Amino acid sequence: MNRYAIIIGLSLVACVCSKKEPPGTALPDMSAVRTNLAFTCTHQADHLPPLDPQAEGLFLYARFLEKQDGPKDFNEVARYYRIAAAHGHYKANQNLQSLISDGLAGSPDAPKETVALAVRLIQQGIPSGYYDIGHYLETGYGLGQDAETALRYFRKAADLGNPEAQAYVAQLLAPLDKAPEIARQMRQCATDQGSRRYRAILEFLRSNDGRNPKLPDIDKIVPLPPAKLPPWDGTFEWQKAQNAAIPPKKPSEVTVDAMAKAYNLDPKTGFPL
Template sequence: MPDASQIDFAYSRLAFHCVHEGSSLPLLSEDADILYRYSLYLEKLKGKKNYDEIARYYRIAAAHDHFKAATNLQFLLSTGQARSPDASTETIDLAEYYVDKGVPGAYYDMAHYLELGYGVKQDVAASRAYFRRAADLGSSDAQYYVAELLSYVPNTADVMLAMYKCAMDQGNRDAGRKYANYLKNLERYQESLQGYQAAVRNGDGSSSGRLSKSFQGVPSSDELYYLALEEDKERVDRYNKITYFLVRHEHLGAKIPDLDNIVPLPPAVLPEWDGTFQWKRERDSAVPVIPSPELIEKLSAEKGLDPATGLPLSAGKA
C-alpha cells in the first residue's frame, strides 16, 4: 500500500499520453553492442559466474553510450555482485549520465535510488517526479509502477488502464496481467482475454495458467477464471505446456513471440504445432560473438579505460 505522499503524487498529474520507449532511445554502437551481448550471454550461462568479468564488458560498452549495458552494470554494482572501488558512486554516475541523455530507463533507475537513498540523499518526493518522468518518456517499468500507485486512488481507472496497456504493448508481462485482471472484473471478457494473451506472449506463466483454466469452460459463477469461453481441451493442453515452459525458463526472461502460431484466440482454428518454442530454438542456436582483444583494447583506449576491468585508468583496479 503506498503512503499518503505517493497517493498525493498520483492525484497531482492524471493526464497520460502513451509513449513507447523506442521513440526516444539513442542508436547503439555496433562495437559496443558486441560487448553487451557477450556480457549478457555470460550472465545467463548456467553455473558459477565471474561477475567482475561480466561487469568489465558492460563498463566498456556503457562508456560508449550503450544504455542497456549501463542498466545491467548498475544492477551488478548496486547488488554487490561485481566489485568496484566505489559501487554507489559508479552507479549514480551512470544513472545521471544517461538521465542527461534523456534515456527513460535512467529516470526509472534514478527514481529507485532516490526512493531508497542509495548513493544519494533519500528524497521520496524527487523519486516520484523521476518515476512519472520515466513513464511519460516511455519506460514500461515506470508506467507499470505509476499505474500500481493509481490502483489505490479512486476515480483514476482510465489513466491506470492506459498506463497498464501502454506498458503491456511494450512487452511488460506484469502490466498485461493487471490490465486483464481489471477488465475481467468489469466483465469486459473479450478485452480481458486479449490482455491475458498479450501477457503470455510477454512471458507471464501466471496468465497462461489462468487461460488453461478458463478454456475448461468454467461457469459464470467461477469469479476467478470465467471469461465467457467454451470448453476447448486442445487449448487447455497447449496453455498448460506453455505454462510449464515459462515457469522453467522464467529466470532467463523467456517469451512466446510465436504465441499466435501455437494457440491463437478463438475463433481462429488451432494450427499444427510441433511442441517447440521460437524463443528456445533461437537461444539454443545462438552463437555469441566473442569480442576480440583488439576490439576491447580499441574501445577501452578511446575512453581512457583499463581494458582488464573497464574502469577508468585513473581509478586503478578494483
C-alpha cells in the first residue's frame, strides 16, 4: 500500500465546542491521525441532530424566498439563514455557504465567513463540515491550498458517513496500486445511502410527512436502469405547486430579533454585532 493511500486514510478528531461559543476560522487539530485504512460503513443520518423548531421556521422562509421566481433579495435570504445557522441549523448553514461563496449574498469577507460556517458544522459534528473544509483546502478558497490536508478532511467526512466524501475518496483509492477494496466498500456505503437524487427525494418526503406529497415526476428524476439520469434542477412539481399556493409563514420580527440577540447578531443582517 503506497504513501498516497496512507494519506487518504488519515483521520482527525473533531473539536467539540459549546453551542454558545462564537465560531472562528481555526481548524481542528490535525495531529491525531491514523494510518489504518480499514473502513466501517456509517450513514450520515446517524450524525445529524434534531433541528430547532424556530430555526426551522427561519430556514423554510429563507428557502421560500430563495426559490421564488423573479428578482430575489439574496441578502434578505442570507439574513434568515445566518440567524438559523447560529442556532445550529445545518441546512441553513450549508445554503448560506453556497450563497456567500457564489457571490450572491454580500459579506464583509466572503471566504472567511464561508470557512467559519464550515468550521461551525465541524463543531456540531456534522459530517458535511469536514467535506466542505476539504473542498476549501483543495481549491484554496479562504484557506491556504493544501491537497494533502484536504484528503484528511475528505477521509474524516467519509468515515462519518458523508456520501459525497465516500464517493470521492473511493475514486481516489480505486486504482489497483492504491486500496481498491476500501474503495469498493466506500462506494457500496455511499450507494446504500442513495445517490444525491434519492437523498433529495427522501428529504422531500420527510419534510412533507403528513401532507400526502406526490411524485408524478419521479420517472423524470430517477428513471429505471439502464436509462441514464437526465438533467434535473433539484425541484419537485408537487412542491412547486404547494409553494405557489401556501407559502411558509413569515417569521415575526419579534422572533427574529430575539433569536438574533441570543447570539449577539444584528437582526437586520445576521452579522455579529
